[in-house]
Amino acid sequence: MDIILLNVIVLVYLLIVGYLGYKGWKGTSSAEDYMVGGRKIHPFVMAMSYGATFISTAAIVGFGGFAGLFGMSLLWLTFLNIFLGIFIAFVFFGKRTRKMGHNLNALTFPELLAKRFESKFIQWFSGLLIFCAMPIYAAAVLIGAARFIETTLNISFDVALLVFSVIIAVYVVMGGLKGVMYTDAFQGTIMFFGMLFLLYMTYDILGGVTTAHQAITNMSGMVPANLASIGHAGWTSMPTFGSPMWWTIVSSIILGVGIGVLAQPQLVVRFMTVKSNRELNRAVLIGAVFILIATGTAYVVGTLSNVYFMNTEGVLSIGATVSEAFPTGNSDSIMPLYINKAMPEWFIYIFLVSLLAAAMSTISSQFHAQGTSIGRDVYETLCGKKGLNSVIITRFGIIVAIIIAVILGYILPGGIVARGTALFFGLCSAAFLPAYALGLFWKRTTKEGAIAGLLTGTFVSLFCLLFVHEKEAAALGISKMLIGRDVLISTMPWPFVDPMVISLPLAFIATVVVSLLTKAPSEDHLKKCFKGI
Amino acid sequence: MLGISDPYVLSAYVLCILSTLLCVIYGALNWNKGSETETEEIEEELKWEKEEEKMEDEIGTVV
Numbered sequence: 001m002d003i004i005l006l007n008v009i010v011l012v013y014l015l016i017v018g019y020l021g022y023k024g025w026k027g028t029s030s031a032e033d034y035m036v037g038g039r040k041i042h043p044f045v046m047a048m049s050y051g052a053t054f055i056s057t058a059a060i061v062g063f064g065g066f067a068g069l070f071g072m073s074l075l076w077l078t079f080l081n082i083f084l085g086i087f088i089a090f091v092f093f094g095k096r097t098r099k100m101g102h103n104l105n106a107l108t109f110p111e112l113l114a115k116r117f118e119s120k121f122i123q124w125f126s127g128l129l130i131f132c133a134m135p136i137y138a139a140a141v142l143i144g145a146a147r148f149i150e151t152t153l154n155i156s157f158d159v160a161l162l163v164f165s166v167i168i169a170v171y172v173v174m175g176g177l178k179g180v181m182y183t184d185a186f187q188g189t190i191m192f193f194g195m196l197f198l199l200y201m202t203y204d205i206l207g208g209v210t211t212a213h214q215a216i217t218n219m220s221g222m223v224p225a226n227l228a229s230i231g232h233a234g235w236t237s238m239p240t241f242g243s244p245m246w247w248t249i250v251s252s253i254i255l256g257v258g259i260g261v262l263a264q265p266q267l268v269v270r271f272m273t274v275k276s277n278r279e280l281n282r283a284v285l286i287g288a289v290f291i292l293i294a295t296g297t298a299y300v301v302g303t304l305s306n307v308y309f310m311n312t313e314g315v316l317s318i319g320a321t322v323s324e325a326f327p328t329g330n331s332d333s334i335m336p337l338y339i340n341k342a343m344p345e346w347f348i349y350i351f352l353v354s355l356l357a358a359a360m361s362t363i364s365s366q367f368h369a370q371g372t373s374i375g376r377d378v379y380e381t382l383c384g385k386k387g388l389n390s391v392i393i394t395r396f397g398i399i400v401a402i403i404i405a406v407i408l409g410y411i412l413p414g415g416i417v418a419r420g421t422a423l424f425f426g427l428c429s430a431a432f433l434p435a436y437a438l439g440l441f442w443k444r445t446t447k448e449g450a451i452a453g454l455l456t457g458t459f460v461s462l463f464c465l466l467f468v469h470e471k472e473a474a475a476l477g478i479s480k481m482l483i484g485r486d487v488l489i490s491t492m493p494w495p496f497v498d499p500m501v502i503s504l505p506l507a508f509i510a511t512v513v514v515s516l517l518t519k520a521p522s523e524d525h526l527k528k529c530f531k532g533i
Numbered sequence: 534m535l536g537i538s539d540p541y542v543l544s545a546y547v548l549c550i551l552s553t554l555l556c557v558i559y560g561a562l563n564w565n566k567g568s569e570t571e572t573e574e575i576e577e578e579l580k581w582e583k584e585e586e587k588m589e590d591e592i593g594t595v596v
Contacts, residue, residue: 072537075545082552091559095567102574213536237539275574277567285560292553532570 006153006349013190013353014167017360020182021170045185047283049365050270051290052188058137058362060195060298060355061144062417065331066253067302068317068338069227071216071235073249074302078295080258086287089262094271094280096440096533101272103531109265109369110377112272113432116439116529117447118521120381122454126432127377129458130265131370133427135401138366139408140420144332145359146409147417151336152352158410165406168360168367169399184365187357192290194354199297201343202304215307222316235303247496252422256500260425263432266369298335305338312341330414363405371398419471426500430457433504434511442515443526449515457507464499 067074097112104115110130114123142161149160206212213236220234231243239245261267274280305317313320318329321337339351375394412420434453438445465472467479467488473495474486487495537543 072542072546075542075549079545079548079552082549082556087552087556087559102577210536215536217536217538234539236537236542238541275568276570278563278565279567281563281567282560284556285564288553288556288560292549296549 002345002349005346006352009349009353013357016186017183020186023182042279044282044286045182047286048188048290049184050267050283051287051294052184052191052357052362055191055291055294055362058141058144058417058421059295061148061332061335062140062419062421063253063295064298064302064335065333066418067299068305068334069331070232070239070245070249071237072299072303073238074253074299075296076250076254077258078292078299080254081261081291081295082288084258085261086284086291089267090271090280090284090287093262093268093437093440094283095277097268097271098274098277098280099531099533100440100529103529106272107269108372108376109268109432109436110373112268113435113439113450114377114381117435117445117450118525119447119451122435122447122450124378124381125454126265127373127381129431130373130428131378131397131401133424134266134366134370135404135408136412136420137424138363138370138401138405139412140417140424141359141363141366142405142409143412143420144417145356145363147330147332148336148352148355151333151340152348161406161409164356164359165402165409168363169402183360187354187360188290190350190354190357192293194351195294195297197347198301198339198343198351199293201347202301202308205342206304206307212304212307216304219306219310222310224316224318235306242493244493244496247493247498251496251498251501252426253418256422256426256429256498259433259504260422260429260500263429263436264425265373265428265432266365268436269369269372301338302335305334305342308338308342326414332414332417367398367401367405370401371395373397374400422498423465423472426498426503427458427461430461430500430503430507432457434508438508438511438515443530444515444520445511446515446518446521448518449511449513452514453507453511456510457503460503460506461499464502468494468502469497469499470495 063074063077100106100116101112104112106112106115108127110123110126113126114120142165145164146157146161149155149164150157153160203209203212206215217234217236220237223232223234227245231239231245233240239249271280274283302317309315309317309320317334317338318331320341321329321331321333323330323333326333340348343351371394374397375390375392379393380390431454434457435445435450438453439450466476467473467483470487473479479488480486489495534543535546537546
């Protein structure tokens with residue numbers, strides 16, 4: 001390891017991040033500056049910030065590792081990320097969100113919903129839900145970054161996790177969203193070039209695009225028996241239709257994350273930070289190229305790492321990650337290990353920085369979203385107080401959020417990065433998407449309908465997590481304690497169907513039915529919400 | 534094609550590139566569109582900002 005080179009790269013990186021954080025802090029004078037960056041953010045900064053927040057170590061380390069296990073069927077998620085997460089999200093949702101956010105002077109996602117539906121309950125319940133559910137996602141991202149530091153610098157995972165959390169805490173608490181968005185844009189740029197080089201190098205090492213793909217296609221006979229038995233049909237094939245693996249990939253990973261992205265509080269707030277639709281139009285172009293390179297590379301390289309490890313060490317990727325702590329391998333270690341083995345040393349350090357950047361940008365936005373949830377949405381709504389006090393509560397909320405995420409980072413098991421992310425995305429989409437989407441596009445949606453959808457989505461998801469979806473229900477053990485079985489229904493495919501597939505449609509139905517049964521919102525209020533839309 | 538035999542996975546690979554192209558074309562065609570209401574919105578926000586500051590002065594805040 002070249003300690004001098006590493007130190008120089010990390011130092012330069014931290015200096016730039018420190019400067020950008022300081023710049024954000026200097027430019028933060030009002031609560032509005034702190035919450036939505038003063039609504040005057042450059043489109044490049046906005047798009048890169050959205051992309052860097054969206055794509056984190058969870059996508060690169062966690063989902064890249066999943067691709068190492070399950071293969072290229074995960075590319076459907078990249079397609080949804082681009083088509084739904086960028087095109088539909090920016091062109092259709094983003095413009096309306098921005099305008100409605102402006103019309104109602106809303107600063108956070110729960111505040112937007114609350115003002116649209118004139119309900120304080122929606123604001124504090126959503127705020128509380130975000131504050132309580134986000135730590136698992138934040139912890140997943142922290143773990144992803146710490147695993148990479150562990151592998152690259154050969155230091156203990158526990159130390160890596162702690163030091164990394166402290167660095168993030170300092171610049172999020174100081175800068176607010178403006179600081180977060182400047183640093184995000186810088187980090188997004190590093191990530192973009194890092195991933196582009198990784199993709200190019202991987203195809204180059206393995207003999208070109210078609211040759212590399214053909215090599216992994218030819219390895220379909222080497223699928224381990226335990227994976228073949230759950231539906232693995234090869235790394236360039238979809239899993240067997242209806243098998244446990246098919247349900248996991250299609251319902252949890254592809255649909256859960258692919259659709260979930262539309263209602264992510266830490267992403268939606270970004271639509272409210274630009275001054276006009278022009279910025280969103282430009283961000284569509286920048287964002288899509290970014291997502292294609294960032295996630296596409298992670299899934300393609302994750303899959304192709306099997307060819308590399310088979311050629312060099314005679315094992316599959318997961319086999320290469322076997323260690324004392326993980327006797328059957330850890331999918332979270334596939335990407336860090338591959339990069340450390342296959343890439344030139346200088347690139348490993350640059351990539352370390354870009355991965356840390358990815359984690360920092362996502363996690364800082366998560367902490368920021370959690371902080372504003374508690375400060376603005378819960379504190380202000382319940383106590384009726386505004387102003388600097390809520391900024392102080394927000395900063396305090398961020399610190400509490402960081403502490404919870406670090407504790408979870410220490411106790412969560414291996415292979416959790418992708419699953420933790422999918423779980424959070426699924427819960428968010430079930431709880432928020434019906435009220436958010438219908439609130440933007442259907443004037444007849446009522447306060448009662450929105451509350452019905454919010455509660456149905458939240459509680460059906462939680463019920464499924466505790467009693468239906470085997471992975472979480474068995475781990476949490478509440479079902480076992482109450483009814484003596486890991487899951488309520490053990491007939492296929494229910495134990496493998498992601499909670500979102502059940503809770504999201506039910507939440508939509510609840511929102512529509514209750515809206516139709518209750519009194520329509522007043523014309524005056526609708527006029528105010530939809531002015532200029 | 535491209536060394537990927539399963540048409541579903543191949544479709545995903547190709548759709549990723551096509552959807553990016555769609556976004557690039559959309560972004561390029563609308564690069565300068567959509568800023569018509571910018572000045573008006575900024576003025577409205579300045580008004581809110583002043584109202585909020587006035588309200589805070591009246592209520593008083595604990596720092």
